[in-house]
Amino acid sequence: MELQSRTFFPVFSLVLGLPCACVAETQTGAPQQGSNLMNPNISVIGNLGLNWGDDSTISPELFGLKEAELGFQAVVDPYARGDFFIAVDEEGASIEEGYITFLALPGGLSIKAGKFRSNIGKFNRTHPPETVFADRPLATVEFLGEDGLSGIGASASYLVPLSSLYLNLDFEVTNNFNESPSFGYESDGELVAGGKRGDLGYTLRASTYRDLTESSNIAAGFSYVRGVNDASGLQATNIYNTDVTLRWKNPRRAIYRSFMWQTEVLVERMETQPGSTVSSWGMFSYVDFQFSRRWHTGARFDQSERPGDASASERGGLAYITFTPSEFSLLSFQSRYVKRFDGKKEWAHFVKLTFNIGPHGAHPF
């Protein structure tokens, strides 16, 4: 389990069990459930947007409430904590993630059970409102789907007991993954999850981190994902993902300047029919530069083939400038260019406005 890019975590007092009232006496003497202190922390992130341009994949409407993400987080008992994230958009509500995490296990282990985003690369685990982009990189959309890869199951995470090197190992087993291009198939014109009852998806991840200097550090990870991709569950897809992140931030001026470069490369081997495997790949790489206390700018390069189809690729890029009035809101202007598989060149322009209300959360890393 890597450090998560979650915006909201519960307040520390809840985690550490500071004093709380469970049952209170009323003036009539009857005991009642005493206090909101035992309620979970509730947060909401609003993700609004404008989009326009000749890109065939963006919404035809100018304005959109892309998503409101509701977070409910609390300590369950002395052994575990629970987290729920519910995504609400104009089409309805869905549980984006909902899981219990057992933190107090011996031997450097932690175990999680529920629905969660798969631990492939770094970007897949970041919820849409919390990424720096108004869209998602082409490779993640093509291979993992517009909503990213997730599943219902359990995961174990092991922090290897080394004194000078951070090395973490994760293993996840879930029902076969949600409907995604790599692990689903078309049925009546719709993408549905592959496999039958009992077909499982597996994710393995090793991640490491090292401080280079006081101001700079590097993180790297390797992920392997396997699941079935057809209705019968006889054909499998294997994805290999490598990610590297380089960061710079002078701790003496931490709120004014920072730089990050992140790259993910994804190689997929997909069985398209028994005995026939097609390899394809995709990647994205982006830089983010904070040049003053409230301003960031950045750019991303995309290249991607399709699952099971290496005959053509699409490539493009995105550039943005973002203004953050405070830690709790941002306004970002972004433009994206893509040369599609058929050679068509498309432009899309976005304005992303996100704001969050609720407890002060952990800053992302």
Add this chain to the structure above:
Amino acid sequence: MKHLMAIVLAIATPASAWAKLSIVTTTEDLASIATTIAGDKAEVTAICKGYQDPHFVDPKPSYLLKLRTADLLIAVGLELEVGWLTSLVQQCRNPKLLGTGYLDVSQGCEILERPAGAVSRAEGDVHPLGNPHYWLEPENGRAIARSIAAKLSSLQPNDAAFFQGRLDSFLKQLDQKTAEWVEMMRPYAGAEIVTYHNSWPNFAKRFNLRVAGYVEPKPGVPPSPAHTLELIRTMRERGIKVILIEPYFDLQTPNAIARETGARVVVMPPSVGGNDQIKDYIGLFDYDLALLTKAFAETGYKPPRPAA
């Protein structure tokens, strides 16, 4: 026979009795006090360096390596570290830190500016549990030291007398130094200052200073032109000649204000390790008060005449 007894004693003694406690603190101020109390019975490491803004620390995985094996985590609390400590504790896989191995030293300290009613972020980055910069008051330093000594004694009862002895010695030294510091600041009692962030309420109360304004219009909000002009007007009207700024904030606006008002910008570290000369908690006050009194003297501060 003596050798045999020594060997038997060594074997029979639990390893924990010989091992040093591993203590991680969120700030260098707490590390300094913890080191003073624990002596050679513990290895103490601080996460946030004294020259860093403790509100904004990246929760780097390298900190997990320290926390994973820690016996005790000591925090300032009051949500000072809420932006980074929670995720570290949740991911360090150290069950001790979810229970008896966690100490919030704000308990027992005088906490100022606790909101009386509802708070919202319309007031900026407010701390709903009170101002967390409370360690900048020697009396709270005493309370912190007592809390740490009590916690160390509960974790390592065999060394309780050792910790108590070092606590007594520290408190005695702090008493002497506090009397010196108060005397040193007596000529400037009631002096008005401006600070960049609202980091100094306990310090100002102890040393009888009055904070007349802040460079930030609201906590955590960068200076705005309108607020800066208003602050300049206030400083001119009241003859305020000292602007305190923490080392991790940008000097541009304070310098501009100083140019307009003839004031002196004093980069005053609020924490141990804020620069190479500040080695410990007592040294922090020695350094800061020397800096402050020098600034008052050089800007020609004159105390108000006593009433006839």
